[in-house]
Each structure stands twice: as structure tokens, then as C-alpha cells.
Amino acid sequence: MDVLVCVKRVPAPGGKLLLTEDGLSVDTRHLGFTIGPHEECAVEEAIRIAAEHGGSVTVLSAGPPETEEQLRYALSMGADHGVLAEVGATELDPEATAAALVETIRTLESESKPFDLVLFGNETADAGHYQVGVRVACALGLPIVGGIKGIELVGGQARVQLKRDVSDGVEVYDTPLPAAAAVKEGLNLPRYPSIKGRLRAKKAPLRTLRPTPEPGGLRTVRLRQPPEKEHATVVLGHGAEAAEAVVDVLAEKGLV
């Protein structure tokens, strides 16, 4: 089982995000970077699958050269290969991102063999376009289901069962391999890299390719802060004494 995981370098979530003066991107001078929680689960799952069924884990990211940091993190968790599709510092639109990934994957596959399973995060933690995985899978002719919180290989590694939560229950999809899935946090609990893993990742070679995607039809004009709801919090009281006032709020909502 050769598994490919696509990840993105994103600003570490936390407090309020500051913007650059031109409003075109997040001011990242004082921010740390990470791979999104969904994608971290995708890396963890790929490592578990390769450990159980044999095979390799390749991590791919389209981004600026600094994305090396996120690729090395995935390697320190236990991924085997890291590939950077270097596309510069300006964030690509989702069609261009997908095209960059497709071009890179085709290059990798032409040199070796097709991946059996391609994993994405359901949506990136920053732009959240909800479509790059689907576009890549479509271009590669792979089936893909999103929102996945359970992956099980069945039928002698010929098929995969993909489980997801829906509003009132659970759905399981079955698809032949090769296939793709867009996964969600909750799929597993990602490991912390070991010291040994970190040392290995520090020295591991990374592959860099430079795809040249055409821009797509969605163009960012500017980013801006959402308006803060202007209000003052009404403090109902302290401790158990506030219970009566809480019940008044519940009553106002017709719940008592």
C-alpha cells in the first residue's frame, strides 16, 4: 500500500489574525506554522496503514520553500518521503493548487507506480475551499468521499471502506482501490514525533518539483476582519446563586 498525503502549511491557529497592509494575506511575521488538524490525522492514518499493511507514505505539499518545515514534521511522525511542489509565496486559488498537485503527482507516478490511496484534509484550516481534494481525485480518475472519520482496507487490500458522520448518524462508503479520501479530525489521535523521528527527519532528503499551474477563476481581492458583535456581557451572578437568573434566561427562550 503506497499512500500519498497532501498537506498545507497554514498559520498556527490561536488568537486574532492580523493582516498585511494590502489586505491580501495574513501577517505571518509573528506567527508559527503548522499543518491543519484534519491533515495531521491524514498523515497519522497513512503511517498506521503502511505499518499494518506494508508499503510507503509520501507527503506532498504545494507551497513556498518554507513548507519544508511541515514536510519534515510529517517525516518525523513516520512518513517515508517528502515532496515539495514549490509554487511561491502567494497563495494559489483552489483550481491552481489542484493543478499543481496533479502535475506533481503525475510526475511521481510516472517515475514509480500509481499510489493506492491518496489522502487529503477535508478542508484547509485557513482558506477552507472544500474542493482541492475533489479536483485532484477527479483529474486522476479516482473516486473520493469527504468528511471521513474511519478508513478500513477490505477484500485483501483491493477495496477500502470509508466511514463518515452525518447529521443524524453514520454513513459507510465502499470503493475499489486506488481511491482518495478527504478526512476529518477525529479519525485518530495523531502521535507526537519521537526524538529519533525528529533526528531522522532533520537529515532526510526532500524532493522539490516546480509545477506551473494556470490561475483559476476565483481571485482574492482582499481579506478583512469580520465585524465584532458589539455588545457587553451581562454577568448574571457568581456560583450557585446565579441559578435563578440562568433559569430566567431559559424561561425567556421558552425552555422552562
Added chain:
Amino acid sequence: MLLVVVEEQAGSLSGGSLEAVSCARELAEGSAEALHAVAFAENTDHAADLAAPLSKYGVAALHLLTGEAMAEYCPELWGRAIAELIEHTDATGLVGPASDRGNELLAHAAARTGQPFASNCVAVEPGEVWTLTRLRGGGILLEDAELSGQVRIVSLAQGAVEPVEAATTHEVAVREFTPTLGESLPHSSLAERTSRGSGITLATAPVVVSGGRGVGSAEGFAALEELAELVGGAVGCSRVATNNGWRPHSDQVGLTGTKIAADLYIACGISGATQHWVGCMGAKTILAINTDPEAPLVSRADYAVIGDVHDVLPAVVERVRARREAAAS
């Protein structure tokens, strides 16, 4: 002509669908185009049930995508079906609700038509290019963007617009369209669907009682469950609670969990990191119970109680019961 995808829910249309239809109607009027709806069904038996509510919303026709493959949701085949309909009808735009399924379906339609897709929009204006505002990071930031293409595809974030009926009611013509789908299209198939059984879901519950670090343990959630049951709500939690194994991930409210739209959100011992805030900011009213008066969620809440969850909740439960008894006698 513009197409709007509508989702069936309990024999009628989902709230998100009606919002999408209202938004699409404004777009259609602004660009002097007709508005048609799209829905999926095995056959046309129940077409009238879907067409009836649409007649009040300015929809001229309903395209019912039919056939065996349209009976059960399948992202690849349904996405392909929409792509075929777009080609068949020469549609210039496609709008749908930004539900999990809506976003997935529109992404497939976009990929299979090679057209651009802007997800989670809160405002869309027609024109040579569509100008729009979309949510990034679940709403941490807004992105103003332009969308250009032969077909413009957008999904509308939940609650972005109010569903508004059209000035006049029109008969909705039902048109059946059976996509060819192509024999070799790689696709998944639904193997199993299980219902959780409980009628109340986190995403749609009118009240959500949610707990975080301050609850302290899995057992500590008993107090939250008691209150939730008493007021007909669902129990949610923060990322800390899931990571500590106190609650399943399906209970998590937040950017990577469920985004709720409750009338009342009661946040117990949750400090309110950004990742949590974007999951609960859709609630109409927020009540935070926290020992720390400086916690971010306390300052963003409408109401706050400063104190320990384990002191406050039992007292609240007791008073609710007392008032109900008093009212009953």
C-alpha cells in the same frame, strides 16, 4: 439561466436550501436570467412535494435528476449528473447550500465541469464577474473575491441570508433529466447507513449544553447531560474534552467539529479559543459559565455566570424542576 441545488429534508426542503434559493433568485433577477432548481430522486413520484414549496420562491422550473443512481447519495455520480445538466441546459451559474453534502456535491460538479467554485459565501453580487464575500477558517476572516468563468459555482454559508419568498407565486414546471453518467466513471457506493436514533442532533438542536476543560472529567458531563435532557437540548464539547477522551469527537463544537446554530448555547468551563468560537458563533444567544471572568468566551457571551460548573449546573437543574412543579400545581 441559473441553477440552484435544493436538499430534501423530512419530506420538504432544508432551511439551507431555501436560503440558497433566495440568494440565487436575487442573483438571477440582477442578471435578468431565469432561476431553475435541481433535485435528485429515483423517479418523479414525489416531484410535486418538492415543486410546491419552490413555487413561492420564484423558481420557474425544477430539474429532477432521476435514475437508479440518483436514489441514494453518491458524491461522484451526483456531481457528474449536475455537470451533465449544466451542459444540457447551458446554465451560467450554480448555487447551493454550504452544508457538508452541499459543498461536496458542488466541488464535484465544479471539478467535472472544470469551472471555478467559491465555497461558504455570505454575500454574492451578479455582474460580468460575480463579486462575493466568503468565510475563511470557518469565519475567522472574510475574503472578498471575484469569480469568473463560463459557469460560476457558489455555496452559501448557513444563515448568510434570510429565506424570503418571491413577490408572486408561479407554477413550477417539473422537468425530468436522466444523466448518462458514463459506464467507467470511478465512484464509491454507500455500503451502510446507520441512524443515531436520537431525534436531536448537535447541528440542529435548539439548545446545546457544552463542556470543556472546566468540566474536569468524563463523569463531570453527567451534570450537562441532565440539563440538556431537561430542556430538550444536545450535549456538545470543546476540543480539550475530546482530546482528553471525555467525549466522542462527534460531540465536538468547533472549526474541525460541528458548527451549531442553536437558539441558546450554554458553554460550561470553556475558555473559547478561536477554533471553538467559530463553531458556536452561529448560536443566537450564548451563556458562558466559567471560573475565569477574563476568559474569551465570557467576554464574547451574551450572559455569563462566574463560577464552577459543578456548583452552578446542579443549582440550575434544581430551579428548573422547582419552577415546573410550581407551574404544574
